[in-house]
Amino acid sequence: xxxxxxxxGATIRKRVLYxxxxxxxxxxxxxxxxxxxxxxxxxxxxxxxxxxxxxxFWDEWTRVGTHARKTGSGATRRTTRREDRxxxxxxxxxxxxxxxxxxxxxxxxxxxxxxxxxxxxxxxxSKRSFRALPLTPEDLQxxxxxxxxxxxxxxxxxxxxxxxxxxxxxLGKDDNRVRVWRRLVSGTTxxxxxxxxx
Numbered sequence: 577x578x579x580x581x582x583x584x585g586a587t588i589r590k591r592v593l594y595x596x597x598x599x600x601x602x603x604x605x606x607x608x609x610x611x612x613x614x615x616x617x618x619x620x621x622x623x624x625x626x627x628x629x630x631x632x633f634w635d636e637w638t639r640v641g642t643h644a645r646k647t648g649s650g651a652t653r654r655t656t657r658r659e660d661r662x663x664x665x666x667x668x669x670x671x672x673x674x675x676x677x678x679x680x681x682x683x684x685x686x687x688x689x690x691x692x693x694x695x696x697x698x699x700x701x702s703k704r705s706f707r708a709l710p711l712t713p714e715d716l717q718x719x720x721x722x723x724x725x726x727x728x729x730x731x732x733x734x735x736x737x738x739x740x741x742x743x744x745x746x747l748g749k750d751d752n753r754v755r756v757w758r759r760l761v762s763g764t765t766x767x768x769x770x771x772x773x774x
Contacts, residue, residue, distance in 0.1 A: 654686050655694065663691060664698040667757040695757060702755045711741060 655663070659682055666678045673681075675688035692702070711719070719739070726733070 654690065655682075655684055659684055660694050660698075663694050664700065667695055667698075667700050671756040671758060672754050673757070699759050700757045701759075703758055 662682050663678055666673060666681055675691040678691055679686055679688065695701070
């Protein structure tokens with residue numbers, strides 16, 4: 577869609593970008609108005625990109641008499657409320673439990689993405705666990721000073737050093753990192769696992 581602006585006596589056409597929801601709303605209003613005025617299917621607005629949408633809209637209008645979505649339309653839930661509570665309880669009891677293990681314990685044939693969605697509805701998200709407390713700016717400054725004092729070390733010396741917050745660079749799919757389920761609440765203490773020697 578274009579909008580015209582005048583600059584120095586010349587008319588300049590500027591391209592205005594609309595969100596898909598705005599375009600759908602515009603098409604809904606236009607089609608509804610034309611249907612109420614008695615226009616037929618051939619008089620519907622639309623380019624090739626919008627033809628499919630107009631077709632679905634027309635079919636819905638002729639079948640039901642409205643373009644609004646029915647309540648409860650969409651995919652049916654594969655789990656009951658009781659099973660949803662059980663999924664949430666499993667994640668809270670053992671925060672390191674994987675989605676596949678939770679699904680096997682609940683006994684419902686659902687994909688892991690469904691379990692993630694149910695847990696997200698319960699405000700639970702899978703997060704990386706901290707094995708150590710996060711470093712403060714003072715800690716980072718002390719670490720930098722320590723490293724600068726050893727700037728003459730060679731590669732073999734530095735291979736013996738492991739920092740507590742090092743990132744894992746994994747080219748494969750699984751890095752064997754333990755993740756924990758936790759509620760998304762601001763100001764909570766970060767989830768930690770018991771310290772282990774690696």
